[in-house]
Amino acid sequence: MSAAHARPRHHFDEALLIDYAAGNLPETLSILVATHLSLCPACRAAVADAEAVGGALLEALAPEALAPEALDRVLARLDDEAPEEDAPEAPGAGGLPAPLRAYLGDDLKVLDWQQLAPGVDKVPLTPLSNIPWRPEEAVCLVRLQPGAVAPRHGHTGNEVTVIVRGGLADGSGDYELGDALIVDAGVTHAPVGLPGEPCLCLVYLEAPLLPIGDDHVASI
Amino acid sequence: MSAASRKSDDPPDPARLSRLVVAVGENRDRAAFAELFGHFAPRIKTYLLKQGAEAGQAEEMAQEAMIMVWRRAESFDPAKSAASTWIFTIARNKRIDALRRERRPDYDPADPTLPPALVPAAPAAADRAAELTQQAERLAEAIRALPEEQAELVRMAYFEDKAHGQIASETELPLGTVKSRLRLALARLRKALNAGGREDA
Numbered sequence A: 001m002s003a004a005h006a007r008p009r010h011h012f013d014e015a016l017l018i019d020y021a022a023g024n025l026p027e028t029l030s031i032l033v034a035t036h037l038s039l040c041p042a043c044r045a046a047v048a049d050a051e052a053v054g055g056a057l058l059e060a061l062a063p064e065a066l067a068p069e070a071l072d073r074v075l076a077r078l079d080d081e082a083p084e085e086d087a088p089e090a091p092g093a094g095g096l097p098a099p100l101r102a103y104l105g106d107d108l109k110v111l112d113w114q115q116l117a118p119g120v121d122k123v124p125l126t127p128l129s130n131i132p133w134r135p136e137e138a139v140c141l142v143r144l145q146p147g148a149v150a151p152r153h154g155h156t157g158n159e160v161t162v163i164v165r166g167g168l169a170d171g172s173g174d175y176e177l178g179d180a181l182i183v184d185a186g187v188t189h190a191p192v193g194l195p196g197e198p199c200l201c202l203v204y205l206e207a208p209l210l211p212i213g214d215d216h217v218a219s220i
Numbered sequence B: 001m002s003a004a005s006r007k008s009d010d011p012p013d014p015a016r017l018s019r020l021v022v023a024v025g026e027n028r029d030r031a032a033f034a035e036l037f038g039h040f041a042p043r044i045k046t047y048l049l050k051q052g053a054e055a056g057q058a059e060e061m062a063q064e065a066m067i068m069v070w071r072r073a074e075s076f077d078p079a080k081s082a083a084s085t086w087i088f089t090i091a092r093n094k095r096i097d098a099l100r101r102e103r104r105p106d107y108d109p110a111d112p113t114l115p116p117a118l119v120p121a122a123p124a125a126a127d128r129a130a131e132l133t134q135q136a137e138r139l140a141e142a143i144r145a146l147p148e149e150q151a152e153l154v155r156m157a158y159f160e161d162k163a164h165g166q167i168a169s170e171t172e173l174p175l176g177t178v179k180s181r182l183r184l185a186l187a188r189l190r191k192a193l194n195a196g197g198r199e200d201a
């Protein structure tokens, strides 16, 4: 894979991928990482390596004996019927990657879109799932029509965006399929949809947004 | 059951562990499972205790994780990961489910919506299993050789349910220092993983 054509171009940093592999991220942020991984072979390789590190660390732990009857108890349970596991959501018309289908299904038309600005709307994942939300956090799917501008806003915590379709630009550059855009607290920006198909992006907010100027945006 | 009496502090042999998981997956081999149990269940229990589980809960969860090993063994691919890596992910997911009470979003490598250009080519399976075994050995050695300041952060990340931001605030190290130490540690360990051939990303 040549660097010039490697996609995506914007990745999560390795410390965050280690957190994901070690199991230290909240479910909210994990949805973003899993969505990026669906679209990024390079970060999948990094997570696989970080999981191999986890395996080696597990291997190196001093064993703590189980109860003497533990093995017999487990052997007796092996033929118990397995509880039903959630079947992965089959893809439908929307073409969303698997981690998103698990929360939103795959028909964009039936989702409860809320307009934020002309050509900009969003669907919160919040009420659609059973995530034990930390109240300050939010995850939503945002759609930007080509040329549409999201209201300028600041951040009181990190904002993480993963592009699921199309692309957007802000002062820091262009972001396309699979790219991760991470904005720190204190930065302000006003993303605009790139020409072409409408941009779909998944947005995680660690803490509420700050409206700037006349744009009173409580949260996106 | 004689296979179960193998002492859990014997030096692990990654190739054997891998064959045992395959035997469980393909033949529902109970002796192979018992040997895996003898090796991994006490280590999973230690892992869960470190992560803050109560003793009784760690005992119960370690048993449940091993039942997951039995149920999922068919999906284990020795060309894709070492047995210890695969079992680590089961123990980790059990912990997220039972201790964090959250779901674990993950990507689906067989997701039909993935753009074909982004699906990585499968590694050549024939050499891959042997290579993974050597990797596991090199990795264990590299972990023992990590500088203490890096090893400490790696332990906090993997055993204390602490994301790197939290590690920074607890150790009072600058966030950039925590990130760079974790990055350096992973770079060293990846070098050990990939020394056999694979190109570094």
Ligand SMILES: [Zn+2]
Pocket: A008, A010, A011, A012, A036, A040, A042, A043, A044
């Ligand atoms: Zn990436």
